[in-house]
Amino acid sequence: MVIATKVGPDRSPDHAWLAPAGPAKIRADVHRNLRELGVDQLDLVHLRFLGQDGPGEGRFEALAALREQGLVRHLGVSNAIAGQLAEAQRTAPVAVVAARRGPSPGGGHRPVTGPSSARPRPVRGP
Numbered sequence: 001m002v003i004a005t006k007v008g009p010d011r012s013p014d015h016a017w018l019a020p021a022g023p024a025k026i027r028a029d030v031h032r033n034l035r036e037l038g039v040d041q042l043d044l045v046h047l048r049f050l051g052q053d054g055p056g057e058g059r060f061e062a063l064a065a066l067r068e069q070g071l072v073r074h075l076g077v078s079n080a081i082a083g084q085l086a087e088a089q090r091t092a093p094v095a096v097v098a099a100r101r102g103p104s105p106g107g108g109h110r111p112v113t114g115p116s117s118a119r120p121r122p123v124r125g126p
Helices: 023-037 059-068 082-091
Strands: 004-007 042-048 072-078 096-098
Touching: 004 023, 023 042, 023 059, 042 059, 042 096, 059 072, 059 082, 072 082
Parallel strands: 004 042, 042 072, 072 096
Antiparallel strands: none
């Protein structure tokens, strides 16, 4: 079994997405997930993207640091467009891409495409 979690923007009480989470929130979310799940390492953590935000401002770097510390086994992205995936891959290995389900809020989106050698490989169980 592989346990996957997502970190990033939260939802407000009326279910609207809040602003992208900064590195401190990303780290706090991972530590909260570890505590609540009662594990020492998370198998997979996705960084959730909204609209055109990117991994910048240290968000994916924060996840990469947690991976280097052994708290996260694999990193993933959720709802990423091609540019966001490429930026994340320059930071650390991306094991999983969770695709968008339906159109983005700002109108269409570009699918994650590119040479197959640049695409993340599937995560195998522990």
